[in-house]
Amino acid sequence: MPNPGQHQRHPHPPSKAAQIGGALIGPAFLVLALGMFMTSRATVLPNAPTPVVQPEQIAPVPRRTPMSDPPTALIAGFEQRCNDCHRIFESTWDGERTLEQHQDIVINHGINENCFNCHVRDDRELLVLQGGKTTTFSDVTTMCAQCHGPIHRDWRRGVHGKTLGYWNAELGPQHKLTCTECHDPHSPGYPHYEPLPGPNTLRMGDPGAGHHAEVEARRNPLRRWADDAKHNSHEGDDHR
Amino acid sequence: MKLPVHKSSGCGGSCGSASNHGVTRRSFLRRTAGVVGGSAAFAAALSPLMDIPEEDRQFDVKKFLQKHYKEMNADEMEAALARVREDVELRYDVRPEIRDIKPMDGVEFVYALNLSRCIGCRKCVHACVDENNQSRDPEIQYIRVLEMPRGTTDIEQGDHHYDRPKVPDEDHYYMPIQCHQCANPPCVKVCPVEATWQEDDGITVIDYDWCIGCRYCEAACPYWARRFNFTTPTIPSDKINTEMSYLSNRPRHKGVMEKCHFCLHRTREGRMPACLEACPTGARKFGNVLDPDSEVTQILRTKRVFVLKADVGTLPRFFYYFDERDPFAQSVPIPGAPS
Amino acid sequence: MKEYFRFLWRCFRLSFHGDWRYYTWMFLLTAVILLGVNAYCKQLVYGLITTGMTDQVSWGLYIANFTFLVGVAAAAVMLVIPVYIYKNDELHDLVIFGELLAVSAIIMCLMFVTVDLGRPDRFIHLMMRFNFPISILTWDVIVLNGYLLLNLHICGYLVYCAYRKRKPSRKFYIPFVFIAIAWAISIHTVTAFLYSGLGGRPFWNSAVIAPRFLASAFAAGPALIILTLQVLRWATSYPVPNKALHTLRSIIAVAASINLFLVGSELFTEFYTQSAHGVSAHYLWFGLGEHNALVPWIWSATFLNVGALLILLTPLGRKLMLLNVACVALIIGIWIEKGMGLIVPAFIPSPLGEVVEYTPTLNEILVCLGIWSAGLLIYTIFVRVTVPVLQGELTYDTIYHTSAEQGHETDETT
Numbered sequence: 001m002p003n004p005g006q007h008q009r010h011p012h013p014p015s016k017a018a019q020i021g022g023a024l025i026g027p028a029f030l031v032l033a034l035g036m037f038m039t040s041r042a043t044v045l046p047n048a049p050t051p052v053v054q055p056e057q058i059a060p061v062p063r064r065t066p067m068s069d070p071p072t073a074l075i076a077g078f079e080q081r082c083n084d085c086h087r088i089f090e091s092t093w094d095g096e097r098t099l100e101q102h103q104d105i106v107i108n109h110g111i112n113e114n115c116f117n118c119h120v121r122d123d124r125e126l127l128v129l130q131g132g133k134t135t136t137f138s139d140v141t142t143m144c145a146q147c148h149g150p151i152h153r154d155w156r157r158g159v160h161g162k163t164l165g166y167w168n169a170e171l172g173p174q175h176k177l178t179c180t181e182c183h184d185p186h187s188p189g190y191p192h193y194e195p196l197p198g199p200n201t202l203r204m205g206d207p208g209a210g211h212h213a214e215v216e217a218r219r220n221p222l223r224r225w226a227d228d229a230k231h232n233s234h235e236g237d238d239h240r
Numbered sequence: 241m242k243l244p245v246h247k248s249s250g251c252g253g254s255c256g257s258a259s260n261h262g263v264t265r266r267s268f269l270r271r272t273a274g275v276v277g278g279s280a281a282f283a284a285a286l287s288p289l290m291d292i293p294e295e296d297r298q299f300d301v302k303k304f305l306q307k308h309y310k311e312m313n314a315d316e317m318e319a320a321l322a323r324v325r326e327d328v329e330l331r332y333d334v335r336p337e338i339r340d341i342k343p344m345d346g347v348e349f350v351y352a353l354n355l356s357r358c359i360g361c362r363k364c365v366h367a368c369v370d371e372n373n374q375s376r377d378p379e380i381q382y383i384r385v386l387e388m389p390r391g392t393t394d395i396e397q398g399d400h401h402y403d404r405p406k407v408p409d410e411d412h413y414y415m416p417i418q419c420h421q422c423a424n425p426p427c428v429k430v431c432p433v434e435a436t437w438q439e440d441d442g443i444t445v446i447d448y449d450w451c452i453g454c455r456y457c458e459a460a461c462p463y464w465a466r467r468f469n470f471t472t473p474t475i476p477s478d479k480i481n482t483e484m485s486y487l488s489n490r491p492r493h494k495g496v497m498e499k500c501h502f503c504l505h506r507t508r509e510g511r512m513p514a515c516l517e518a519c520p521t522g523a524r525k526f527g528n529v530l531d532p533d534s535e536v537t538q539i540l541r542t543k544r545v546f547v548l549k550a551d552v553g554t555l556p557r558f559f560y561y562f563d564e565r566d567p568f569a570q571s572v573p574i575p576g577a578p579s
Numbered sequence: 580m581k582e583y584f585r586f587l588w589r590c591f592r593l594s595f596h597g598d599w600r601y602y603t604w605m606f607l608l609t610a611v612i613l614l615g616v617n618a619y620c621k622q623l624v625y626g627l628i629t630t631g632m633t634d635q636v637s638w639g640l641y642i643a644n645f646t647f648l649v650g651v652a653a654a655a656v657m658l659v660i661p662v663y664i665y666k667n668d669e670l671h672d673l674v675i676f677g678e679l680l681a682v683s684a685i686i687m688c689l690m691f692v693t694v695d696l697g698r699p700d701r702f703i704h705l706m707m708r709f710n711f712p713i714s715i716l717t718w719d720v721i722v723l724n725g726y727l728l729l730n731l732h733i734c735g736y737l738v739y740c741a742y743r744k745r746k747p748s749r750k751f752y753i754p755f756v757f758i759a760i761a762w763a764i765s766i767h768t769v770t771a772f773l774y775s776g777l778g779g780r781p782f783w784n785s786a787v788i789a790p791r792f793l794a795s796a797f798a799a800g801p802a803l804i805i806l807t808l809q810v811l812r813w814a815t816s817y818p819v820p821n822k823a824l825h826t827l828r829s830i831i832a833v834a835a836s837i838n839l840f841l842v843g844s845e846l847f848t849e850f851y852t853q854s855a856h857g858v859s860a861h862y863l864w865f866g867l868g869e870h871n872a873l874v875p876w877i878w879s880a881t882f883l884n885v886g887a888l889l890i891l892l893t894p895l896g897r898k899l900m901l902l903n904v905a906c907v908a909l910i911i912g913i914w915i916e917k918g919m920g921l922i923v924p925a926f927i928p929s930p931l932g933e934v935v936e937y938t939p940t941l942n943e944i945l946v947c948l949g950i951w952s953a954g955l956l957i958y959t960i961f962v963r964v965t966v967p968v969l970q971g972e973l974t975y976d977t978i979y980h981t982s983a984e985q986g987h988e989t990d991e992t993t
Contacts, residue, residue, distance in 0.1 A: 030276075286620055378628065
């Protein structure tokens with residue numbers, strides 16, 4: 001500790017400048033107060049709204065309604081049972097000519113182009129199974145399984161496809177969607193969707209200015225041959 | 241003995257009552273002006289507090305002293321739920337049905353996601369927003385879908401803001417990411433007040449009335465799964481989901497964290513989470529991993545599942561897998577085969 | 580006991596008295612504090628949206644300042660070690676000012692953490708359910724408050740003994756001084772562990788974070804002390820020998836050299852490997868695509884640090900003017916390096932690879948300036964009280980003649 005009185009300061013009376021300065025402190029505070037009062041309501045907060053999404057876009061319903069059992073078709077404005085016509089008219093389709101009725105059906109099922117691979121020629125309200133057996137439209141999954149074995153096994157496990165309702169069947173109803181509740185049997189490829197809007201979070205900046213493309217160019221091992229592969233593989237844009 | 245004097249000119253505070261030294265009318269006026277000015281400035285500094293919204297102004301002692309979720313008995317929980325009901329009515333003009341749903345015995349939830357089936361439509365994102373009363377402005381979304389290029393699971397190469405006319409794009413796959421309810425959660429480790437913890441069924445929950453908003457958990461999460469309410473959330477009254485639970489989707493206040501909780505108000509009663517129900521392709525799978533017949537157990541046992549950032553050691557309960565089939569394989573012709 | 584309250588009362592009244600320089604300084608500090616209070620009230624009303632923080636960058640200027648100031652607080656020990664362990668004489672009378680600076684810095688740290696909280700009204704939850712020892716934040720709460728109490732005790736005891744003209748009893752302060760040395764290291768190490776324990780943030784998940792923190796703290800802290808001691812010398816009659824300043828200079832030179840070495844070490848590891856681990860470092864030093872907001876800052880900081888080190892390591896540092904320049908450069912450089920160069924880049928890109936940049940808002944900056952001013956105000960008051968006490972002018976049996984005390988002449992003499 002320094003000794004007391006080691007260093008003495010000479011007293012001096014407050015100077016004129018100091019007195020004036022001191023007098024200014026009060027008014028200076030008042031100016032500050034005024035400034036703060038005036039700006040205290042002027043807070044501007046940023047917006048980052050979520051785009052509105054319609055309820056039907058996210059409704060938890062099956063994508064399509066499967067064919068009823070017994071099946072019907074809309075012919076000349078009337079909903080008709082298949083066999084109403086097909087019992088009367090002989091089936092002469094040879095697999096080549098275009099259909100006169102059912103022109104709304106588009107076949108895009110890979111190499112499965114023949115209607116009678118699935119439909120029973122003599123009874124249009126039944127479906128084909130191997131070994132000359134048949135099944136009903138409500139059991140369409142068994143028919144699909146004839147060719148799509150691994151997918152069917154996955155579907156049985158619940159690994160492929162969708163289950164609506166309760167994960168615990170003891171607590172509530174479970175609805176495992178059948179094949180035709182997602183896939184159109186004539187053109188089963190899953191359609192493309194328009195994506196719902198992307199994120200719009202607080203102070204996000206320009207969404208297009210991401211650096212992921214640069215990282216991909218630098219660190220994605222496939223990138224080195226990606227352009228060549230693209231040129232060789234395209235057959236056209238519409239695969240579905 | 242007189243020591244050297246420091247005479248001061250003008251002062252901002254109380255300087256003793258009038259005495260014969262140093263207090264002239266001028267200096268008294270100076271000091272008063274200083275005090276008045278200082279008080280005015282202090283009041284002005286505090287003036288924004290007048291803008292506190294009506295619903296935040298009441299101070300409820302019981303709410304202030306509300307215990308941590310784990311310490312509340314049934315009566316205290318009932319009282320807390322009643323407070324939440326009143327609060328929701330006051331803010332949003334709807335009467336909620338809120339309860340506290342406990343985990344089911346013998347249940348551990350796991351989520352599996354089929355990367356061959358996700359088409360990146362983002363319906364899950366928006367279904368979650370609707371179900372869980374998330375803020376619409378500023379936007380809070382628990383699920384983030386990444387558009388990933390082939391050849392990598394390196395998240396940094398993913399695009400969060402893809403905006404194509406149609407998805408999926410053939411050169412990409414889509415990876416939705418939400419809270420993985422990790423079995424070794426870094427967020428639970430770092431919370432200083434235990435506002436977040438893991439329940440017996442595996443869900444990491446947050447007590448919104450306990451969180452102090454330090455955001456350490458947000459810094460700790462390797463999957464960017466946690467969200468903070470930087471301001472009072474905006475939820476349109478007609479969009480409020482009135483089926484609520486204490487630990488899940490009741491509306492939050494500013495200053496607290498929130499995140500995906502596997503829709504526990506639904507899943508603890510046996511239902512599917514909202515994201516799964518909205519998914520059009522069935523890419524999402526959910527269930528009880530302790531049940532050998534559940535869909536998720538089948539996936540974990542038959543598919544090549546992996547987790548993100550396994551090296552961090554978080555042990556996620558969210559598994560990704562690819563199927564044998566690649567939906568775009570058809571666009572690559574088989575060499576030598578007839579077209 | 581009554582005497583102690585009287586001492587506190589006299590200190591309180593003394594803090595309102597000084598010369599015109601004192602009033603100007605205190606007015607400016609008060610004005611900035613009020614602006615900070617105003618900005619914080621807006622934050623209380625609207626929430627943390629008044630800051631520039633986002634879910635992607637969830638810690639910003641508040642935590643950056645907190646980190647820097649924990650370092651400054653820890654650096655007070657850089658005065659204590661030479662004096663109490665190495666029996667250095669010229670620093671002996673100045674240790675207390677370092678510890679008072681530590682107290683002010685810790686108070687600022689606690690304020691910065693409080694303004695960063697989303698729900699400061701719930702801080703009692705910390706006392707009701709405390710996730711110790713698993714959460715490092717709880718360790719930080721304990722060590723910071725403990726360090727505050729430790730230094731308050733040491734300074735308070737020594738100053739009060741001088742006020743009472745008693746020789747301080749060694750057993751009431753020597754053990755605490757030695758505990759404070761170890762504790763100072765611990766506060767900054769624990770703060771570093773807050774960051775380095777997070778596996779999800781590879782930029783932080785490095786063993787070099789804690790050593791870097793300490794090295795930079797022991798460079799910036801004493802630099803601040805060199806500057807404040809000179810202000811002390813200019814504003815009061817307290818003796819501050821130049822030799823003391825140069826002792827501090829040599830401490831700073833070593834610490835700043837180690838800091839620069841550690842920075843270089845980290846740069847090598849991040850950039851030579853060229854892995855995903857280094858992406859945040861790449862953002863900081865070179866930017867990512869169009870996002871390069873921090874690049875000018877870190878390069879300026881490095882330039883300042885290297886320049887300061889060149890002055891300190893060469894005979895140029897013996898000139899007081901250049902030493903001051905070096906100290907200012909070092910403080911600014913290390914502030915930038917620790918704040919923007921350490922806290923913010925760890926959040927960019929986010930753990931999912933998204934790049935969202937961070938810019939502090941005016942409101943946020945005003946709150947920070949307000950807290951800095953509050954800390955400086957507290958330190959000024961400490962000095963305003965301590966200097967007369969240590970010089971024997973303000974003791975229990977004398978009158979310290981200000982216009983305040985003159986009116987109570989009859990009450991105070993014993």
